[in-house]
Amino acid sequence: MLATKSPAILLLSDGYVIKGFHYGKSGTSVGEICFNTGMTGYQEVFTDPSYTGQVVIMNNVHIGNYGTKETDVESASVKIKGLICRNFEEQYSRLQSKKNLNEYLIENNIVVIDGVDTRALVTHVRTKGAMNCIISSEIFDEETLTEELAKCPSMDGCELASTVSTAEEYELGDSSSNLKVAVLDFGIKKNILNCLVERGIHVRVHPAKTSFERLKAFSPNGYFISNGPGDPASMPYAVETIKSVLKENKPVFGICLGHQLLALANGIGTFKMHHGHRGLNHPVKNIITGQCEITTQNHGFGVNPKDITNNANVEITHINLNDNSIEGIRLKDKPAFSVQYHPEATPGPHDSRYLFDDFVSLMKN
């Protein structure tokens, strides 16, 4: 028997409308639309805190094929605001999975629109740029949808990191280790912490608005500034903390939002990109070693290349081979470096995990 599917609708803030079918939780959801070109790792993407506030289009045409598995997550819950896909699959085959994607997203209160011509939609977003959107399985009147959509704030200037940061400090790894790292959590991915702990590091994870004094009280060998959602320019509190951290002259490593914050702490501006980079196939060249890396990326903001060229103390270490955007920087007078992409990957290629080793080496020297 052919199951009848209930309808769902997607409206973009520029008026673009698509109808499809509904999966996941019933309801309405608003957020910034973005697309991810990765062909594996949907569960890791959905649970990545950097996607907070975003409705994600998956370019890959079948989503849900291998179900969900408790350990394939980047945080304790799903962080995306909504999901847009071409073929949403309830039936899966992976023997290690215990739950289908639909049940999983219902439990996590996520609205899904399926059956969408995602290619046309991605082309639209690529051309028109990032904007807010609304998906619904209950409101079909476009005027009402437009009203609801207007209530959603723009991602530009939006501070989200403190909403997904840990509420309490916690420690991970071997507490007897002589390598200690103080982590500033702006929505850290679980596998970044794994990459640190796997290297014998004892970490203490701190809430976003932790003072420098409190970080220092851990007497760390190095500081880590995490990834996270939202506009870095809306986080002066973090920039101030990082400025104090830098005065310590201890190794500092930043990823994604952490990279942008390190830039801001050095007087380098950030900007909102047209539609960002999200996927598992972005080419990056390490211009120090000449080697190339295929990287996982998820960012809608970038650092201003001109400001870097004007700053004698900051050196570009990595560039994007597609659009020459800045992918990595380091300070000349301090052991501090950061990358725009995700060396921990998950999902994605492990080409860049050497950066965690570099961080360890800096701390050991």
Add this chain to the structure above:
Amino acid sequence: MPKDNSIKSILIVGSGPIVIGQACEFDYSGSQAARSLREEGIEVILINSNPATIMTDPMMADKVYLLPLTVESIEKILQENNIDAVLPTMGGQTALNLCKEVDELGIWEQYNCRMIGVDVAAINTAEDRELFRQLMVKIGIGTSPSRVANSILEGKEFAQEIGFPLVIRSSFTLGGSGGGFVHNKSELDEALKVGLEASPIHEVLVEKAVLGWKEFELELLRDKNDNVVIICTVENLDPMGVHTGDSITVAPAMTLSDTAFQDMRNKAILMMRSLGNFAGGCNVQFALNPETEELIAVEINPRVSRSSALASKATGYPIAKIAAKLAIGYSLDELKNQITQTTSAYFEPALDYVIVKIPRWNFDKFKGANDTLGLQMKSVGEVMAIGRSFNEAIQKACQSLENEAVGLGYYGKSLMKGADVVEYIKTPKWDRIFRIKDALMQGVTVKTIAQATGIDRWFLYQIQKLCTIETEIGKHTIDSLPEDLLKLAKRNGFGDEQISRILHGNCTDEDVYAKRKSLGITRVYKMVDTCAAEFEANTPYFYSTFEG
């Protein structure tokens, strides 16, 4: 330093006559390579014994030699021309074996001609099963327990040790010839004899069979700086035990989690980097145990292959063309993506569609041939279809087979019932996919079919969806067929003729066409652009599908 300017002329070696296991894919790679090198201002000299190829057209190379692929021919060409380098990786195993033979005789050296894009030690390691096994042990990658045998006696000794079923693989052969499965002791002597005789060096590998494991292939490119990219991941619908050339294959991989895929990617890169020192294309095959996600390496081919031709078409990434540029010294980050023309060639294609390849067999022309599929390739060609879902792609592929298949729905309607069909599909044969669909139509469960065939359940669930749609269509006449159902059918790759045959009452494909046209259900065209629409593409190609 981009390209190596000391190379002014290159010899490309073709693959000779079209035989089962080595067909026009090497014409495709040879032609691409010739074009790619000539655009760099390099003089291209080409040898192939098969005049019925594109690569031997006068405009493809500066000089074409239609000569037998022998050491004598190569020597003659080297005498008549001043050739700086030979590119042996475009002509399949035939070209590689010939170039190796020439190398062993010291002829390349004598004429001051370098082999580029490959290294002989790498060919040896890849082709010699024992060297391959040793390399895998050294780099910590699992393989199936195996041992080399040069005599029937040696083979039997090891077979007793590992037990049945096992696989006999013949060294240095094409398309798996000389290889086969041995299910019990009574088949062993004959299989060893056939395998040893097929091998030019009288050598076979006796290997424990990993029947029922899932099979995957990765297409890689490496440059002289050791940058490696995965161009395409291909999943075999048929599990281990059917030659990849005879398997229905799907790209991108459909049933792999990111954890399993990254494990595979890391291992493939490690394997390629461990295998000698060359810049070019490479294919790695893995088997994955669905129970544990344990991965073992099956083989590595340090050259462009049948699979890389498919991967090129599937992704839009011209593997042979880029491999030729890498062979003359470019690095991937110096080259542009040939489709977007703005982004880098150092990247991994992202697909927003599904590719299905189905082999085409011609058993009716080979009377008396055994139509059971196994290690030795038997198909004479293949079709590739692109769709916005697996179902659409597999149905389009079936429609392209140029036999009587009208989609996956209709082909030589089997009269077999329940248990008989289940028994029949246990053995891989050319029509298995159609009989699986018959079984699902009859209500046999996905679980039973998965157990009988070893095919991943996800694919079977998808085919089951097709059956549900077909059953629903069958309840209608052309007039009563609802718009939503027609739309759903078209999105699942049902052809107009297929729908007309399923519908009640008399109607033709033209009636179905007229009906859907009046409802505005028409084709749209989508691009193969290497990047899933992320960037604008300047020279893409298109496929048709149904959206909305």
